[in-house]
Amino acid sequence: MDVARLLEDGREIVGVDLTEVSITEHLVEDGPPYIFRDCDLTKAGFGGASLVRASFEGCVLERADFRHADLDGARFSGGGGAGARFGQADLVDAVFTDVDLAGALFEGALLTDASFTGCRMVGAVLSGCRGTGYRFTGCNLMLADLIGCSLRGVRLEGVRFDEANLSGVDFTKAVFSECRMINARTVETVFTDADLRGVDLGEVDDTRLRALRGAVLSAAQAASILAERGLTVL
Template sequence: MDIARLVSEQGEFDGVDLSGVALTDLLQKGPLVFRDCDLTGADLTEASLVEAVFEGCVLDRADFRRADLDGARFTRGGGTGARFGGAELTDAVFTGVDLSSADFVNALLTDVSFTGCRMIGAKLSGCRGTGYALSGSNLTMADLSGCGFRGQAIDGVRFDEANLAACDFTKAVLTDCRLIRAHLVDAKFAQADLRGTDLGELDDTALRHLRGAVIDRFQAAAILTARGLTVL
């Protein structure tokens, strides 16, 4: 198969093996659609992928650095170690995608949504833009240091052992989330609603980092019980 000719002539790809291919200079203009394609190690650096669609694609080590992915849609599929550093991702949508160890450092994330995604060990520190929405996603051991969630509603997200240093959760509402052993140094939780969130076992240092947050009486009782007090 002549991959270069195929890519230059088509705007839709179904089940095509594009692993390791340097695609940036081959792609035609206009919205592109990739369905069930293998993009393992594919080079898409600085590619124009505005409103592109990726459905069920393998994205292991795919390189999207500095690509224009405004309005792009990623559904299902995914892989380990995809790189989005410096990419433009305004209005991009990720649904049910495996983004484990993905690197979004210095990417422009404005009105981006991550829903039902596996983002274990992902790196989102240093992102630019007005932010992104998280729901139903696993960010265990992810690096979100310095990220802003002010006033956001965050539902069903696991932040276990995540680096949340200097994150801003001011007035955020966390529902059915987990913060077990998360790193909270210099994080802001003023008026954040953490009722119903699993906080795990909190030492005195972690409690200080949660200063200003709202918790329920059951969480408060668990904290006091862990310190040897009896709550009636």
């Protein structure tokens, strides 16, 4: 396949198998954003690419390499990106919708105002991500690594953080709705003025209880925590 000709002839690439192809060197910066639709991009190389406002619709992105790429305003919808690598990428205003990102690697990525909706992110690594204002809605972040992330003031709806590593995450003034945080690791996690009334906390041991200092809890949550310590609230 003549990849260079394919990418030069059109900005919309549909149904093409680009497995393990190094694509960055063939991209043309001038012109409208690229659209990749229903393509197999398994292990494809986009490292350092300029993909501002690009769209990836229903593509297979397993272990694709987007490290250091400029994905400002990019759109990812449907498809699977298990194990995809986004380390140090610029994902400002990027939108991920209904994408399987299990085990995806985002270490050090710039996520300012990025959004993840309906994504499966089991075991994803977001440690050291930069920026603020990024948000998760209806996402499964079970077993994910969010060490040091900033989620200050965001609204989190339908997010599952069970067994995730939330050490050092800043949840100051965050609001949770229909979320789960069972057995999550919360060493040095900041919950100052965070509204946790919409979180299933599961069992809260003494270590987790200390981490919750400054958070807003419901009466039912407080009663459950006390009951675990042999106290009854009437």
